[in-house]
Amino acid sequence: MTTRTSFDPQAFRAALGTFTTGVTIITTRDADGAPVGVTANSFNSVSLNPPLVLWSLAKSARSLPAFSSNPFFNVHVLAAAQEGLSGRFASQGTDKFDGIELDEGISNAPLLPQCTARFQCHTAFSYDGGDHVIYVGEVRAFDRSEQPPLVYQGGQYALAARRPREELRLASPPPPECSYTEDLLGYLLGRSHYQMLHLLRRMLSGHSLDEGSFFVLSVLCIRDKLTLEEINAFVGYTGIDATEQAMEALEARRFVARERVRREIRYVLTADGREVVLRQIALAKAQEEDLADKLGAGDVMALKLLLKRLVASTDPGLPDLWAPR
Amino acid sequence: MTTRTSFDPQAFRAALGTFTTGVTIITTRDADGAPVGVTANSFNSVSLNPPLVLWSLAKSARSLPAFSSNPFFNVHVLAAAQEGLSGRFASQGTDKFDGIELDEGISNAPLLPQCTARFQCHTAFSYDGGDHVIYVGEVRAFDRSEQPPLVYQGGQYALAARRPREELRLASPPPPECSYTEDLLGYLLGRSHYQMLHLLRRMLSGHSLDEGSFFVLSVLCIRDKLTLEEINAFVGYTGIDATEQAMEALEARRFVARERVRREIRYVLTADGREVVLRQIALAKAQEEDLADKLGAGDVMALKLLLKRLVASTDPGLPDLWAPR
Known part of the structure; x- marks a missing residue:
């Protein structure tokens, strides 16, 4: 950590960027009644009584005249699903509001739908902030989802991946040399997987299926007419070996059928097989919703995002299940 | 989403709380030269030229006289590891600075170590903000780690679990009914685990070990003198069945030894066995550091936190490895 007193603007911006923020879109109407909106992360709460919030806008912004002349503005705290909207309102486009069905607000300022929270404001003060103007708004109405x-x-x-309020320990404090059960990614990943697999196995036992058969059926549900070798190219990384005997057992239960194509045996899913797979996936989705209730929807979203990045980073080169052929 | 125009302060605070922020500690010195500091998340950047930042402080705060009389203050953007410090400076204690070795700054305002970023400021403006004062500071020096x-x-x-700049797809776009490979937690978790296990297996093959034996040795590394039944109580949830034959094979390789205690056979790790386990754990940690380089240290921290919460939420009641006995 070295102290900089000279102001490299890029380094200054990067240092400021370490302060995490939400993302807002702030809207108003200009003198002609046209809707105006900008993406801003300079929002913050100021006062509870009176209820005040603030944000700042560059003096060079094209929307400055609108925000300076119209005292009404709305702050929209964007939801995780609104990343696209954030990008749209951060750019110079003139059609930012195209196709958006506005909600009815208490003023003429446009009120965007599907946000995490909204604050309908009336400018209380505007202050000098160097190359920006600081707008302090009195909140006259608000809502959240x-x-x-x-x-x-x-x-x-x-x-955001939220930390629980109390420190979370999986067991009694381990000795330092064995702390892997509290902080080694491989262990936590394995334990999470096996515990989820435990639930899956319980569901599968209702159909007298094991996870190996389920993985094979899932692959065939997406990609039909595979040889045994091709099936193993998809499931082999799990350690499961799809054998001819295993396929015969699935055939005997009428979950798969074999087709002879140019002297090769290729497997297809039967209607029964497809039904079993889709029912299991539906059960897994229901189980996941229970988890979202416990962990929080945003946390589950963050977990899936991080796992996806981990999968992409450690991919041994698995074949693409959906590649056109 | 319902609009509230009446101001339930709790609902207002909850709506404001949906806007994510970093956490800062802001410090100065009072007229007697005593260090003063408060935790604040009302920080934000304002202007690049001149370089200005702002934050707001309750007019009722005990530290207000110090911040009003001393124009120098330092903003510390706290690191993930500084949650404890955040709590300490958010409380009323008088010994907030106890045991903290301060860094040398450009003013007399206390400069805390080990932060993510720091901004050394001189008050440029202080503005009315309802029940708060808004301090706008000119940044005279800054650094980041x-x-x-x-x-x-x-x-x-x-x-924070950061989203990649480009949308991340693991394969070609799947048909909607089979989108589980892009968004089902169980699939992403399984695939992450099997890909990591693939790396572990490659490491283990150097010792001609499989993961089942490794799991058994790991348990014995933490908890000695277990019966076969007790070992299986720890590893059984993975689907692995530690058999007497498997234990005999580990004994033949001198990784474990058996002891007869009151007519029961109990297994202990030999020095060789311990060395193999600790070497594998060290390799797994090194692999994890490579991953942290790819995903980002903060993202790996977030992933581990979320997995730990998932493990706690889905725990089938595994025995506590470190429980005193």
Whole structure:
């Protein structure tokens, strides 16, 4: 950590960017009644009594005249699903409001739908802030939804992974040399997987299926007419070996059928097989909703995002299940 | 989403809390030269030229006289590891600075170490903000480190899970009914685990070990003198069945030894066995550091946090490895 007293603007911006923020769109109407809106992360709460919030806008912004002349503005705290909207309102486009069905607000300022929270404001003060104007607004109405909010950090969009209020220990404190059960990614990943697999196995036992057969059926549900070798190219990384005997067992239960194509045996899913797979996937989705209730919808979204990035980073080169052929 | 125009302060605070922020500690010195500091998430950047930042402080705060009389203050953007410090400076204690070795700054305002970023400021303006004062400071020096920052959302501490700049797809777009490979938690978790296990297996093959034996040795590394039944109580949830034959094979390789205690056979790890386990754990940690380089240290921290919460939520009641006995 070295102290800089000279102001490299890029380094200054990067240092400021370490402060995490939500993302807002702030809207008003100009003198002609045209809707105006900008993406801003300079929002913050100021006062509870009176209820005040603030944000700042560059003096060079094309929307400055509108915000300076119209005392009404709305602050929209964007939801994780509104990243596209954030980008749209951050750009110079003239058609920012195209196709958006506005909600009815208490003023003429446009009120965008599907946000995490909204604050309908009336400018109380506007202050000098160097190359920006600081607008302090009195909140006259507000609302919020259960949508997980969009996050911005270090110049990138993000989601929040919330820490529990109490320190979370999986077991009694381990000795330092064996702390892997509390902090080794491989262990936590394995334990999460096996515990989820435990639930899957219980569901599968209702159909007298094991996870190996389920993985094979899932692959055939997406990609039909595979040889045994091709099936193994998809499931082999799990350690499962789809054998001819295993396929015969699935055939005997009428979940798969074999076709002879140019002297090769290729497997297809039967209607029964497809039904079993889709029912299991539906059960897994229901189980996931229970988890979202426990962990929080935003946290589950963050977990899936991080796992997806982990999968992409450690991919041993698995074949693409959906590649056109 | 319902609009509220009456001001339930709790609902207003909850709506404001959906806007994610970083966490800062802001410090100065009072007229007697005593260090003063408060935790604040009302920080934000204002202007690049001149370089200005702002934050707001309750007019009722005990530290108000110090911040009003001393024009120098330092803003510390807290790192994820500084949650404890955040709590300490948010409380009323008089010994907030106890045991903290301050860094040398450009003013007399206390400069705390080990933060994500720091801004050394001189008050440029102070503005009325209802029940708060808004301080706008000119940044005279700043620095930053690579520490992942602490995040605050909805009244809880959090970590940021950053989204990649480009949309991340694991394969060609799947048909909607089979989108589970892009968004089903169980699939993403399984695939992450099997891909990591693939790396582990490659490491283990150097010792001609499989993961089942490794799991058994790991348990014995933490907890000695277990019966076969007790070993299986720890590893059984993975689907692995530790058999007497498997234990005999580990004994033949001198990784474990058996002891007869009151007519029961109990297994202990040999020095060789312990060495193999610890070497594997060290390799797994090194692999994890490579991943942290790819995903980002903060993202790996967030992933581990979320997995830990998932493990706690889906725990089938595994025995506590470190419980005193």
